[in-house]
Amino acid sequence: MSVFIGDWHALLILLIAGVIPNQIWRMLGLMVGGEIDEGSELLVWVRAVATAILAGVIAQILVQPPGALASVPDWLRYGAVAAGFAVFLVTRRSTLAGVVCGELVMLAGKWWIG
Amino acid sequence: MTALRRPSLDVARFRQRYARHDSNIARLPLALPALDSPTWHSSFRAFGWGMRSVGSTILTLVLFATYLGIGALAHDTHFSLGWALASTLFVWAGPAQIILISTLGSGATVIQAAIAVTVSAIRLFPMVVSVMPMMRTPQTKRRELVLVAHLTAVTLWVECFRFLPHVPRDRRIAFIHGLGSGLVSVCLVATTVGYALAANLSPLLGAAILMLTPLAFLFSTARNCREPADFVALALGLGLFPLTSMLNSGVDILVSGVSAGTIAYGVHWWREQQ
Numbered sequence: 197m198s199v200f201i202g203d204w205h206a207l208l209i210l211l212i213a214g215v216i217p218n219q220i221w222r223m224l225g226l227m228v229g230g231e232i233d234e235g236s237e238l239l240v241w242v243r244a245v246a247t248a249i250l251a252g253v254i255a256q257i258l259v260q261p262p263g264a265l266a267s268v269p270d271w272l273r274y275g276a277v278a279a280g281f282a283v284f285l286v287t288r289r290s291t292l293a294g295v296v297c298g299e300l301v302m303l304a305g306k307w308w309i310g
Numbered sequence: 311m312t313a314l315r316r317p318s319l320d321v322a323r324f325r326q327r328y329a330r331h332d333s334n335i336a337r338l339p340l341a342l343p344a345l346d347s348p349t350w351h352s353s354f355r356a357f358g359w360g361m362r363s364v365g366s367t368i369l370t371l372v373l374f375a376t377y378l379g380i381g382a383l384a385h386d387t388h389f390s391l392g393w394a395l396a397s398t399l400f401v402w403a404g405p406a407q408i409i410l411i412s413t414l415g416s417g418a419t420v421i422q423a424a425i426a427v428t429v430s431a432i433r434l435f436p437m438v439v440s441v442m443p444m445m446r447t448p449q450t451k452r453r454e455l456v457l458v459a460h461l462t463a464v465t466l467w468v469e470c471f472r473f474l475p476h477v478p479r480d481r482r483i484a485f486i487h488g489l490g491s492g493l494v495s496v497c498l499v500a501t502t503v504g505y506a507l508a509a510n511l512s513p514l515l516g517a518a519i520l521m522l523t524p525l526a527f528l529f530s531t532a533r534n535c536r537e538p539a540d541f542v543a544l545a546l547g548l549g550l551f552p553l554t555s556m557l558n559s560g561v562d563i564l565v566s567g568v569s570a571g572t573i574a575y576g577v578h579w580w581r582e583q584q
Contacts, residue, residue, distance in 0.1 A: 202390025210393060213420050214401045214410045217428035219460070225438025226459040230452050232443055239440055240578055244543040245571030246436035250464060250531060251547025252563035252570075253405050253430060254524045259552050262412050263383060264516030277525065284529050292368045294529040295522065302521055306514060 268306060276302035342476045353484035356477070360488025363473060369465045370496055372526035376404050377497040379519035381504025382511050383408065387415035391505050398501045399494065403463045404523060406431050429561050437467045444474050445482045454483060461490030468530045539578035546570035 232239055257265070258273055265273070280298025287293040342359060343349040350356060364370050377398060384394035389411065397407050406427050413423040438459050445458055469489065477485045504511075511519075528548075535541050550566035557565065 200390060200392040202393050206389060206393050207396065209414065209420050209423075210397055210400075210410075213414070213424040213427055214397055214406065217424055218401050218403050218406055218431040218434060220428070221431050221433075221435040222438050222459045222462060223456075225435045225462075226442065226452065226455055228435075229439040229442025229459075230446070230455070232439065237579075239443065240539070241571065241575040242436045243440045244539055244574040244578070245568055246433060246440060246467070247531060247535075247540060247543040248547030248550075248570035248574065249433040249436065249563055249567030250527060251544050252551040252566045253433060254527050255548045255551035255566075256555070256563060257405070257520070257524045259555065261520070262408055263520060264513045265520040267513055268517050268521070273521070276521065277528065280525055280529070281532075284532065289529075289533045291526065291529040291533055295368070295372065295525045298525040299518055299521060303514070303518060306517070 268302060269309070272302060272305040272309075275305065342473070345476065345478055350478045350481050353481055356481035356484040357488035359477075360485040360490075361492040363469075363485075363489050364492035364496060367465075367469060367472075369468065369526060369530055370493065372522050373404070373465055373493060373497055374500045375519050375522050376526075377500035378504035378507070379516065379522075380404065380407050380411070381501040381506075382508040382516065382519075383411050383415075384501070385505045385508035387411050391502065394501050394505055395498055398497050402460065402494065403431060403434065405464075408520075408523075429563060432564055433464075433567070434462065437464075438462045441467060441470050444470060445479075445486065447480055450483070458483060458486050458490070461486065461494070464527055465493060465530075466490055468534055471534050537578060538581065539574045542577050543571050543574035546573055 232242075258277065261268065261273065276298045279301040280294040283297035284290060284294030342363070349359070380398070381394055384391075384397070397410070401407055401410070409430050410423055410427050413426050414420075418426075441458070441462055442455060445455060466486070466489065470486070473485070473489070474482055528544075531544055532541075535544060547567055547570040550570050551563065554562040554566040554569075
């Protein structure tokens with residue numbers, strides 16, 4: 197069992213640096229979200245900000261890639277997203293087609309570079 | 311539903327939104343029962359429908375692959391399997407887990423990791439805020455929504471806008487509990503499989519898995535865009551981040567997100583005035 201859990205110190209780190217930083221925002225959202233009307237203008241702004249922050253997280257992974265993704269050159273990462281987006285539009289907004297195309301372009305490019 | 315205070319103009323706009331949503335149902339492999347179907351009388355069955363909906367979204371597949379990657383990343387950074395599973399269950403936010411494991415693995419202090427994760431998690435706040443009014447009835451108590459708030463992450467947020475118009479309001483909490491626990495279960499399995507496979511994962515496959523997150527997040531969000539303001543928020547949010555990241559403020563995503571979101575709201579406001 198101790199192999200499965202590891203040391204308790206690591207779990208404490210998980211609590212401080214992982215669980216609390218996420219749950220604090222969710223619970224704050226719960227407090228505020230309980231008061232807002234579904235059709236209110238404030239909610240339109242909040243939704244726009246949520247979309248834009250998510251877009252920022254997407255951009256961060258592409259611009260400052262983590263782990264193994266860093267081995268893929270910049271132009272190939274951006275090119276794969278652009279190709280995926282073109283297919284997404286052509287297929288009248290199919291998420292699956294866009295994702296598959298983006299992945300294939302990245303894998304093909306990586307194979308081509310060697 | 312009618313008991314909620316809401317300006318009449320917005321009711322019209324929301325109905326219109328929902329109506330346009332209906333065209334999407336043809337693309338769902340799983341069609342939900344009609345809103346007035348007796349199936350919805352039991353919240354247990356609503357939970358079941360939520361859980362079955364896990365199978366009708368491409369995002370489940372993407373989540374599975376993402377959590378394979380997180381399991382493998384945890385293994386390579388010498389965290390235990392129990393630790394990885396606990397992070398999936400209690401953090402429940404893919405990008406936050408990737409940031410947490412990679413910053414701790416690169417030798418950052420706990421405080422530095424906590425700051426990086428806190429900033430990336432800010433997006434959960436507006437997401438929870440915008441999901442809550444879709445669930446609430448005048449009788450709903452706040453504690454009934456705690457689990458919904460915990461389950462809210464990008465996937466659930468995106469799927470709420472797609473599924474909830476087809477779920478009666480008083481069964482939405484049960485439905486989301488089912489959908490959320492189904493997704494968490496899938497990801498716990500994926501974390502375990504990824505952890506076990508880590509040693510055999512080639513760098514190419516690792517890169518492909520990490521690439522899934524931005525692609526899937528981008529297209530599933532773009533698919534949910536209806537008004538011009540939604541497109542502005544997405545496009546500006548993408549475009550502003552590389553600029554604000556030059557500030558190196560530590561809260562770059564927050565700066566670009568709030569500015570892009572506010573400009574998008576301005577576009578919405580301006581169109582309403584016309």
